[in-house]
Each structure stands twice: as structure tokens, then as C-alpha cells.
Amino acid sequence: MFVNNMKGVRLDGSNATIILDGEGKFQADRNKISRVWMDHGVWPLFTLNLYINQTGDLSILDEEVSYWKDAQIERAKRIDLNWNKKEGNCQKTKDGECYSGTIMEHLILENVICSLNIGEHGNINLEDGDWNDQLDMASDKGETIPFTAFYGSNLCNIAELLEMQMKKEGRKAVSLFEEMEMLLLGLKEEGTENGQEILEKYYKQIRSGISGRKKEMPIQQLIDMLRWKGQSLLQQIRKNEWIELSDQEGFFNGYYNNDGNAVDGILHDGKLRFGLTAQTFSIMSGAATEEQVQKIIRAVDHYLPDKHTGGIRLTLPLGDNTWNFGRGFALIYGEKENGGMFSHMTTMYAYALYSRGYVRAGYQILKSIYELSTNTRSAQIYPGVPEYISSRGRGMYSYVTGAGSWIIFLMLTQVYGVRGKLGNLWIEPKLVREQFTSSNVLVTETSFMGKDLSISFYNRESLDYGEYQLGEICINDEVWDEQINGMHVELQWSEMEKKLISNKKIKSVLNL
Structure with missing residues (x-):
């Protein structure tokens, strides 16, 4: 299944968002709206790492699959008027042949492209949304700190996989389609071109397809470049997005809106604003230092609990909705992503804490999810983890949640600690x-x-x-x-x- 799903990756690093029945069958989007969720490129590697650790099977990285092709190009910023539906959805070379590349090539492509798509503050552009698909109105100047951290961690993890291939198999080179060499210029410490310039040249070069020829990249050189770029992104967050409240509390800014302004902090109206997402992925990725993790825990415990339910809110109130960030903030505060106890992110926050060794803090978060979800009188649902708990304590949308699988993943691999x-x-x-x-x-x-x-x-x-x-x-x-x-x-x-x-x-x- 995983191998077939990688056929949905486009040459621009985005992907077809809907997986259909049958092997390698996709739909570009749900509502015929051209858009890109910038977080989609992080999850395949996270999933694949789990598989490799469970099985020890590194050979999956060498399996070859095709790329997805449709009218959307340059991350839905342009339309390919020359593409015809009758040609099918397999990315072809300039000679008209369906091109296939390794799983490793796909992983490098989608993570490197996002790592080069940097905004004016040094973070990866938000595009049309990330994990939080309510953040859909900041496609020009929006930036996402949580997924800058995640992509930074991914680049380091890809470097580790390549290192395993080098040590276990004596691998000396990595085969990539030759046009990708241009992207790797953005991973060089001494590089002079910025990421946007490199992406623009790359998109122009692949507009009419790729040659189909492959180039052997020295594996140690690629490892060093990926690791440097990944660490640079983590350091950018660690250094520039940290907000110190006191010697006891602090947190990471989460986003920049479409005006190019930081969403979190103590803003001009004197109110404190921050959310859980940036804290979760800064901890999980390793961007947060041990001291920062401890200050985040205290800040989350102090400011984010709902005073009525005790659940950890996804965010504090973000002020008036000026349509420069996302439609979700037109919702009543305390509902869904706008300040509800959003189970998926709260569970991932608990996972992040456990994975970094903050077991007592992680347990308290896990316990709060359990107590809210099983309080039938307040939640008014059968015992189970809903999408979110509202400010009234009501459990909402039991059938629309990513938290269920994460609860099992957290309990088995971190709480009981049984994993490969x-x-x-x-x-x-x-x-x-x-x-x-x-x-x-x-x-x-x-x-x-x-x-x-x-x-x-x-x-x-x-x-x-x-x-x-x-x-x-x-x-x-x-x-x-x-x-x-x-x-x-x-x-x-x-x-x-x-x-x-x-x-x-x-x-x-x-x-x-």
C-alpha cells in the first residue's frame, strides 16, 4: 500500500490528495479546488520510518514507482494547458515514456522542495494550509513554524536512512533524475542562490517533462547536505521563533499571517496568543532544547487549559478575524480548530512529550483526553476519542478524527514502549x-x-x-x-x- 501511495507525488513535490480504490489511483482534490496542503510531504517519511523499524526492510527504499501528473503544476500556482486527460496520470519523460524513480528519490524530492520554499522570516511557506486546513487565507505571506520543524527533522532522518544504506550495503551513490541536481544547490552551505530562485528555475526546467536520465549523486555528499539543511531549519526556529515569557515559561510562535506578521506572542492589544501545534512539533522534531521543552510545558499548563473542561485548547483566542490567516477563525471560539480541545493535536503533543522523556507531563495530557472522552454525561458520546471537545465539554465528530490511530501508536510505542x-x-x-x-x-x-x-x-x-x-x-x-x-x-x-x-x-x- 505504501509503495503504491507514493505514486501520488508530483514533480513539484505536492501530491494528489485523495486516495481512491485500487492500486495507485488518486484524485487531485476533493472539491475541484486547486490548492496545496504543505504538510503532505512530511507524513510519508514518518510512516516509512515506522515500517523500516518494525521490519528492518531497507530494500523498500529502492523500489521504483511512477509520479503523478495532472494539470496542476508548480504547487497549484499554474495550469499545464498542454496536458490532456487522455494522456493519463503517469508523469512522462520528454520522449513520452512513463518515468519511475525510487521511493528514496520521491522522499528526497518532496522534502527538499518544501525546505526551499522559504518565506521572508526564514520559515517554510504555509501555502494553502498545513495540518490545520482552516489556515487557508495566508497563501502569499503565511509561514508555518511547526512544519518547518517537521521538515527539518525529516531531512535529518533521510540523511540517517542514507547512512544506513551506506554502512549496511556499501552504497556509494544515490540515483536521482538529473533535473533534481538543481534542487540540491539549495542544500549547500556555501550556496549563493536562495530557495525561491532555485525552485523557479527547477519548475521552468521540468515544465515540459523530464529527460528520464538519472544521475549518480555521491551518497556522503548528499548526507552532509541534507543534514546541514535540516539542522539549519531547526536552528532557525530555535533561535528566531522562541518567545520568552519569564525565566519559567516560554513558547514558539506558530505562524505568520498573510500580512507577514507573527500570529503569536504578546501583541499590540496586550493579549497573549499562542497555540499547541508549534509546541508539539518543535518538541517532537528536536528543535526545542531541553530548557525550552520545560518552559513550554509550564506555559501550556498555565495558559491553554479550558477553565470549564480542563482540556488543553488548540489555541488561545487570536483576536478579530481580518481574513488574513484562515476561515477557521470565523468559528465561535471553543469550537473545532478555533480553541477546541482538538484530540489529534493534543495526542501528538502527548506523544512528543513521551518521546523526549517527559513522561509525567505526557501522562497528564493523556489522562485528560481519557477523562474528557469517557465522561458520558458531559461529552454526550459513547466512550471514545472524538475529533474535539467543545468548550461545553461536548464530544464532537467521533467519525472524523486522526486521534484514534495516534492514541494506539502512543500507547503501544511510548507508554508500553514496545516497538521495532x-x-x-x-x-x-x-x-x-x-x-x-x-x-x-x-x-x-x-x-x-x-x-x-x-x-x-x-x-x-x-x-x-x-x-x-x-x-x-x-x-x-x-x-x-x-x-x-x-x-x-x-x-x-x-x-x-x-x-x-x-x-x-x-x-x-x-x-x-
């Missing part, structure tokens, strides 16, 4: 004392490498996170204590397979 690491099984629990109140054992069940797992965590001394270490691990009644390293254990899957009984559930017991 390049095909090995990594266990690093981040459980707190309160989660053992009804019993001294917690059990999670999942599957890994085609095997069913049942993992039990025993906390007989009622210890809190930070007080315990992994004491002993038993797998199907056999002790494996030699593999434990303090707070985590990495189980070599090749060793486990030799001892496992076919078709039998793997039962693991960890004593804390």
Missing part, C-alpha cells in the same frame, strides 16, 4: 505508578514480524517512572536477563526466531 528498531524488538516502558493502581501487572498485546506478542509488566513495589529499571525478562518461561540495559531491552529477532515455537504466541514477562 531496524527489525529487532525494542521494549522501553514509560509507565507511571498510577497506571498500576488496580493491579501490579499491566499487559499489552500486539504483533511483530508476523508473531503475536503478549507482554506483561510487573511492578510489585509500586514504583514510579524514574524509580524503576528493568529487572528481568522471561520469554516463554526462559530468562533473557543478559539483554537488559537499564530502562530498555533490545531483543535480537534473529536470536528469538531460533527459540520460538511456530504458531505459538510469544509471552514475555518484564519485572520492573
Whole structure:
């Protein structure tokens, strides 16, 4: 499925937004409105990293797929009047052949193009919206700090994948279609052209298609360039978008509006404004330093809780809607993205905290989501995670939410800490004392490498996170204590397979 979905990427780094039934079938947009959500390029790599860690399969990066072609070009800023629907949606070379490139090539293309699409304040342009598709009225001067952080992190992660290929496979070069060489000029520390100039030249060069010829790029050079560019974006945020409230509290500005003004901060009316999105992705990406994370936690806990429900709001009131940022702020404050407890982002914020080791803070956020979602009297829904909790405490849109999958992802990979690491099984629990109140054992069940797992965590001394270490691990009644390293254990899957009984559930017991 993942491989086929990469066929939706265009040469300009955007993609067809609707996945249809059947392999590699897409629709450019839902409402026949030409627009680009600038965040779409970050998610494929995030998903692929999960797959590679779960399976250890690096070969997926070398699988070749086509690119999507339709009338939209230059990130929906122009229309290709020469394209005919009868030609189909496969991007062709100038010779009329359907072009295919590797998954790695697709990932580099969509992340590098966005990293060059920089606004006047040094952040990636918002275009027609990011994760928050209500931010659809700042396509000229809008910039997004949260997804500048995400793309910066992605470039560093692509560099790590290339490094793995180089070390594990002896890879010396990366094959890219030759027109991409122009884009790589924007990744050079000594480069003289800005990103917009490079993109303009690139778009002009591919307007009538690509040659189909490929160029071998030295892999170490590409690793260094991607890592430099990624770190530069993270440093830009760390240095220029941080707002210090006091020696205890601070936060990152989230956006610039269509007037080119910062959306967050203490503005001319004297009111404080900031939102959760920039804090989430600045923490998750590593843009935020440890000191900044601690100040963000205090600021979020101080200013963002709804005084009626206790839920963490997505944003503080952003003032009068002057139509220079997004239609969402014409909504009543406390509804949807305009100040509701938006479950998807709140869950991702909890994930970010857990992933950086701020377990107690993450647990409090997770607990608040659970309590709001299961308070049937106030939420007026069956127990479950809705899209958002309104300021009245009502759970809204149980069928329109990205939070459900993120809750499972958070609980399994961070709270229970069961996840893959390049095909090995990594266990690093981040459980707190309160989660053992009804019993001294917690059990999670999942599957890994085609095997069913049942993992039990025993906390007989009622210890809190930070007080315990992994004491002993038993797998199907056999002790494996030699593999434990303090707070985590990495189980070599090749060793486990030799001892496992076919078709039998793997039962693991960890004593804390």
C-alpha cells in the first residue's frame, strides 16, 4: 500500500490528495479546488520510518514507482494547458515514456522542495494550509513554524536512512533524475542562490517533462547536505521563533499571517496568543532544547487549559478575524480548530512529550483526553476519542478524527514502549505508578514480524517512572536477563526466531 501511495507525488513535490480504490489511483482534490496542503510531504517519511523499524526492510527504499501528473503544476500556482486527460496520470519523460524513480528519490524530492520554499522570516511557506486546513487565507505571506520543524527533522532522518544504506550495503551513490541536481544547490552551505530562485528555475526546467536520465549523486555528499539543511531549519526556529515569557515559561510562535506578521506572542492589544501545534512539533522534531521543552510545558499548563473542561485548547483566542490567516477563525471560539480541545493535536503533543522523556507531563495530557472522552454525561458520546471537545465539554465528530490511530501508536510505542528498531524488538516502558493502581501487572498485546506478542509488566513495589529499571525478562518461561540495559531491552529477532515455537504466541514477562 505504501509503495503504491507514493505514486501520488508530483514533480513539484505536492501530491494528489485523495486516495481512491485500487492500486495507485488518486484524485487531485476533493472539491475541484486547486490548492496545496504543505504538510503532505512530511507524513510519508514518518510512516516509512515506522515500517523500516518494525521490519528492518531497507530494500523498500529502492523500489521504483511512477509520479503523478495532472494539470496542476508548480504547487497549484499554474495550469499545464498542454496536458490532456487522455494522456493519463503517469508523469512522462520528454520522449513520452512513463518515468519511475525510487521511493528514496520521491522522499528526497518532496522534502527538499518544501525546505526551499522559504518565506521572508526564514520559515517554510504555509501555502494553502498545513495540518490545520482552516489556515487557508495566508497563501502569499503565511509561514508555518511547526512544519518547518517537521521538515527539518525529516531531512535529518533521510540523511540517517542514507547512512544506513551506506554502512549496511556499501552504497556509494544515490540515483536521482538529473533535473533534481538543481534542487540540491539549495542544500549547500556555501550556496549563493536562495530557495525561491532555485525552485523557479527547477519548475521552468521540468515544465515540459523530464529527460528520464538519472544521475549518480555521491551518497556522503548528499548526507552532509541534507543534514546541514535540516539542522539549519531547526536552528532557525530555535533561535528566531522562541518567545520568552519569564525565566519559567516560554513558547514558539506558530505562524505568520498573510500580512507577514507573527500570529503569536504578546501583541499590540496586550493579549497573549499562542497555540499547541508549534509546541508539539518543535518538541517532537528536536528543535526545542531541553530548557525550552520545560518552559513550554509550564506555559501550556498555565495558559491553554479550558477553565470549564480542563482540556488543553488548540489555541488561545487570536483576536478579530481580518481574513488574513484562515476561515477557521470565523468559528465561535471553543469550537473545532478555533480553541477546541482538538484530540489529534493534543495526542501528538502527548506523544512528543513521551518521546523526549517527559513522561509525567505526557501522562497528564493523556489522562485528560481519557477523562474528557469517557465522561458520558458531559461529552454526550459513547466512550471514545472524538475529533474535539467543545468548550461545553461536548464530544464532537467521533467519525472524523486522526486521534484514534495516534492514541494506539502512543500507547503501544511510548507508554508500553514496545516497538521495532531496524527489525529487532525494542521494549522501553514509560509507565507511571498510577497506571498500576488496580493491579501490579499491566499487559499489552500486539504483533511483530508476523508473531503475536503478549507482554506483561510487573511492578510489585509500586514504583514510579524514574524509580524503576528493568529487572528481568522471561520469554516463554526462559530468562533473557543478559539483554537488559537499564530502562530498555533490545531483543535480537534473529536470536528469538531460533527459540520460538511456530504458531505459538510469544509471552514475555518484564519485572520492573
